[in-house]
Amino acid sequence: MKIWHQSSVDLENYPVYKASLAKHYAKVASPGTEIHLHGVPEQMWHGMSPSEVMRVPYAYHKAMSGQLLHNVYRAEQEGYDAFVIGTYTEPLLRECRSLVDIPVISMPESTVLISCSMATKIGLVTLNDENLWFLKNAMHRHQFEGRVSGIYVIEPQLPEREMDAVFLNPTDYIEAFLHTARRAIKEGADLIIPAEGLVAEVLAANDVFEVDGVSILDGVGAPLMYAEMLARLHKLTGLHAGRQWHYRKPSPELLKLYPASLE
Structure with missing residues (x-):
């Protein structure tokens, strides 16, 4: 099993936190599960802390939307089994679940x-x-x-x-x-x-x-374990987000018009 953890901080500027996360996940993950830690680009916050940006709805949406939608789509294309939005602000949860069939995990x-x-x-x-x-x-x-x-x-x-x-x-x-x-x-x-x-x-x-x-x-560990459970259910039974109402998935034609890219 392979899980993508998407942090909302630029992890290279938080080396102690990043190392602690890696050690923690290695401890709590099931045997055979790989957790790949991904941060956001350093320049995305322009030298500010995420909290300084996220208090302004437009700025936070603008900062996170391209990163999250691109990365969750990339994760599914690259064979990841689940995607953890690694922030308790759970940005663009509905949009991410609408885009892919693999489980998208919200921490809260x-x-x-x-x-x-x-x-x-x-x-x-x-x-x-x-x-x-x-x-x-x-x-x-x-x-x-x-x-x-x-x-x-x-x-x-x-x-x-x-x-x-x-x-x-x-x-x-x-x-x-x-x-x-x-x-x-x-x-x-x-x-x-x-x-x-x-x-x-x-x-x-x-x-x-x-x-x-x-x-x-x-x-931190509980959302990972939850991701493993949903990933297994997805693999074994095809379980995915509801498509009739809240998480309706784009058609291939619509996705061509609105690609999941950083452009």
Whole structure:
């Protein structure tokens, strides 16, 4: 099995995070599964952090649309079995699922679906206010509001550019996360999702999977395992996204008119 992980950060500028991801995936992936890590081009963010761009809808859509649509199409053409959108903002999820038959995995959707089997109320803890906005919309879009007790932001808020340094000295940040998680638990959460890739990876790299008797989901490993499951179902039974309504697929003629390319 071969899985494409598409990060929304330029991974070459996050070497510690990239190395941690690779080590993490090697640990949790099933035998024989290959995970290929892909970042975005460094110039795509023009020296800014992704959060500075994603707070402006036009700019974020413009930045991500070509990359994601081109890469998900390329992944299917190159024989990948699943495609993980490696950001909790889940940009262009509907469009990506409309374009290909291989499973396209959303991190917020998959982690909440998994968590629903372990808790009736789930707390999401994320990086900053920009991610909070995206998560609120994702929970509404997936009709998860009844299962989510709250969405919380870790203070102090850090930009993505500073997060790579956290991997080298994580103690204070982990304590800030746990403080926020305890607040979520007090307000009804019986399971915690670290709902941002960098946050989730800091915790997993330091084996932080529980607080006060409440589980902390592996927010990076769980979507990968979910991708493996859907990929197997796709291979064995042909399972694919619904084509009559929400994820209608373009015809070959329409795809020629609107090719999935970076042009």
